[in-house]
Amino acid sequence: MKKIKNRAYFALLIALALVAGTIVYIIRLWNDGGDWVMLRANRSVFSNGVLDVGEVTDRNGVILARAGDGVYAYAEDEAVRRACLHAVGDYEGNIGAGALNVYAKRLAGYSFWNGTNSIDGKGKKLALTIDSRAQVMACNSALDRGAIMVMNYETGEVLCMMSAPSFDPAVGYDSETDSADGVYINRCLNTAYVPGSVFKIVTLAAAIENIEDLDERRFPCAGSVIVGGELITCTDSHGEQTIEEAFANSCNCAFSELTQQLGGEILNKYAKDLGLIEPLEVGGVGTAGGRYDLWSEGSGSLSWSGIGQSTDMVTPVAMLRLCAAIAAGGTVTEPRLLMSQAEKKTQLLSEETAAKLREMMNYNVVYAYEGASPLITIDGVTMYAKTGTAEVGDGTSHAWFVGFIDEETQPLAFVVISENAGSGLAFAAPKAHAVLTTLLGG
Ligand SMILES: [Zn+2]
Incomplete structure (x- = not known):
């Protein structure tokens, strides 16, 4: 009897x-199933270790890009x-920030209930x-090295994310004909540059909120x-x-004065709060x-830091995000890279500050940029922008042009940086013009 009882236990x-x-097992499958599917030995998803499914x-x-049956x-x-290389990535896995790598799990189509x-x-x-x-227009805009981004600031959709130099992924990188200069890096997201005068947007935002008599003040400049x-x-x-005039003139003397009055702590706080310092997450990247x-x-270094020189660095996407926030009244709809990603909003600035910045960025265009070249403004479109010509220490300058256009036409924010190209107005603004015109259907 005792034996039976023991056996039953x-x-x-x-x-x-x-x-x-x-x-x-079920809990682990629920939590880690997606990762198990992504093991390179899984033949239903990978072929010789390369993702073999999805479009x-x-x-x-x-x-x-499309893969199947090897x-x-x-x-x-x-x-x-060539134009979409960095956004899409490559099957060799050289471009880490590309969709083929970042969204590999989604491309495998794994779900807990149906597997792959x-x-x-x-x-x-x-x-x-x-x-x-x-993308093609951006790629053809004679951008040797640099980045061009455009986003819809109402939906957060990134419409253009072009990084140069590029190469044809169908052929693979060719050291004979392609530039080797960081060719695998998506400069839009993963390269920080000296901002030069586009950083004056940050200094101006801090001045608007911290200097009471800003509108009554006059700023002298003797060169x-x-x-x-x-x-x-x-x-x-x-x-x-x-x-307004000092901002449109991009006057270093005026911005040195503002910077000294604000001090480094305040400017550091604004650079941080406006999203220029900490790494960001853009559509999961x-x-x-x-x-x-x-x-x-x-x-002198403090003065230069408020002018966007000194040791200042920013990424193109962070500048784009700031412009998108100013365009949309202070709250940014976070940039995203997939149509299926949800909209997410973050407040960067107060509505009043955004409105003032907006007004002054438009004054720049009307007062200083329009007429400088026919390839800056677009007929019938109200533009808000800031140029930058950022000295990089080797005698050359990065050309920047950042801003946005009116939501009535299309709510588009943009950033262009052309490395070592020279003046922002001469060498970055026409590239923004070309891409915006394409998106506006011109
Ligand atoms: Zn000046």
């Missing part, structure tokens, strides 16, 4: 262990392949927010000023200016961070 124990084991398209359904294809058109067989075993179709026509024994040079002798160092009061 033993059987019960085994049964309990089985139930417990099954529960643990990536642009926002209009143009196929950008056959890998990119866009039909070579211009599209949810869509006839061929993975999933993912639509990126980019517009391949705008240069000595601060802490250091010569702060300006592009011209601008004379007495209002704050991690970005590089920026930099703003604290300099002592009265030093």
